[in-house]
Amino acid sequence: MEGKENEYRQEEVFSKAVRAGKRTYFFDVKATRAEDYYLTITESKRRFNNDNQKFYFEKHKLFLYKEDFQKFSDGLEEAISKIKELKSEQGEEIVEKVATEFSDVNFDDLGSDKAE
Numbered sequence: 001m002e003g004k005e006n007e008y009r010q011e012e013v014f015s016k017a018v019r020a021g022k023r024t025y026f027f028d029v030k031a032t033r034a035e036d037y038y039l040t041i042t043e044s045k046r047r048f049n050n051d052n053q054k055f056y057f058e059k060h061k062l063f064l065y066k067e068d069f070q071k072f073s074d075g076l077e078e079a080i081s082k083i084k085e086l087k088s089e090q091g092e093e094i095v096e097k098v099a100t101e102f103s104d105v106n107f108d109d110l111g112s113d114k115a116e
Helices: 002-008 066-103
Strands: 011-020 023-031 037-049 054-065
Touching: 037 066, 054 066
Parallel strands: none
Antiparallel strands: 011 023, 023 037, 037 054
8 A cells, every 4th residue: 555655645736725715625736656647635624622722724635536537527517516406496496485475465464554
């Protein structure tokens, strides 16, 4: 395992940091000695340690190799599309519910402005 890990941890070719609220995502393209490329995606979140009263960064890292690029990309695209579809459907349901609730008003139920 050590040999394979060393083969992949080589030269950094490209790096892009994306700040997203309390998280930062790092997209790093690296090259192996054999001049193959792979991608590391790192999620970094700032956390507070109550024991020592100091901040630290919690990191999660994903290694994505070239043979998996297309499958990963397809899966990510499909998942994002599904989220957009579900949010769109929820939006339509909310609009329908609000329209129904407010369009079924019976003005006779409101009473009269004149005191009886």
